[in-house]
Amino acid sequence: EAGVAQSPRYKIIEKRQSVAFWCNPISGHATLYWYQQILGQGPKLLIQFQNNGVVDDSQLPKDRFSAERLKGVDSTLKIQPAKLEDSAVYLCASRPLRALEAFFGQGTRLTVV
Amino acid sequence: RKEVEQDPGPFNVPEGATVAFNCTYSNSASQSFFWYRQDCRKEPKLLMSVYSSGNEDGRFTAQLNRASQYISLLIRDSKLSDSATYLCVVKDSLGDYKLSFGAGTTVTVRA
Numbered sequence: 001e002a003g004v005a006q007s008p009r010y011k012i013i014e015k016r017q018s019v020a021f022w023c024n025p026i027s028g029h030a031t032l033y034w035y036q037q038i039l040g041q042g043p044k045l046l047i048q049f050q051n052n053g054v055v056d057d058s059q060l061p062k063d064r065f066s067a068e069r070l071k072g073v074d075s076t077l078k079i080q081p082a083k084l085e086d087s088a089v090y091l092c093a094s095r096p097l098r099a100l101e102a103f104f105g106q107g108t109r110l111t112v113v
Numbered sequence: 114r115k116e117v118e119q120d121p122g123p124f125n126v127p128e129g130a131t132v133a134f135n136c137t138y139s140n141s142a143s144q145s146f147f148w149y150r151q152d153c154r155k156e157p158k159l160l161m162s163v164y165s166s167g168n169e170d171g172r173f174t175a176q177l178n179r180a181s182q183y184i185s186l187l188i189r190d191s192k193l194s195d196s197a198t199y200l201c202v203v204k205d206s207l208g209d210y211k212l213s214f215g216a217g218t219t220v221t222v223r224a
Contacts, residue, residue, distance in 0.1 A: 042217050043157065043200075045213070048210075055210075091156060095210070100145055102159075104156035105156060106155070
């Protein structure tokens, strides 16, 4: 079974630039999460989708971050404009509707310089 | 107060040793609990769920204490391959399946 796919794997941008990350969850998984993991910390939830609806985006910095999941499958996370403190690994995870285990992609490592 | 707090470690143990560490959670209504393992520069992967009665999976034993709101993980007969960061994960409330992660406990097993 194919896992959660994320791209790009690595991205280096200058502060104030824009960046977008893409996630393709495991087929059939209704729930999709975006997490931010800063070095030395645990993953922090940014946004949770169920199909194409947002379940929780309370920790998403909405002045600069946006995410969408059109058609309830793929998702994109955008940062505009980026700040130095956005340097982190952005992890996408998916889960079937009534299952408890979440499966993670390999993440996108963002460096803002 | 953070939703999920863990022993920061690092725990540096010799092969064959037993190592144990805890995690506390703040929401008494939390429903489900897990330990995820994260290798260096890799994504987190589920190690085991934590059940109310405690459960074992090979050399790994997980315990839940609802009264004191903590979870523990014990690793017996440590192997070099057990070196990783162990993330405590809590599912909050009944319906929304929000997963909250601790900062992780780093374990290094040395030869």
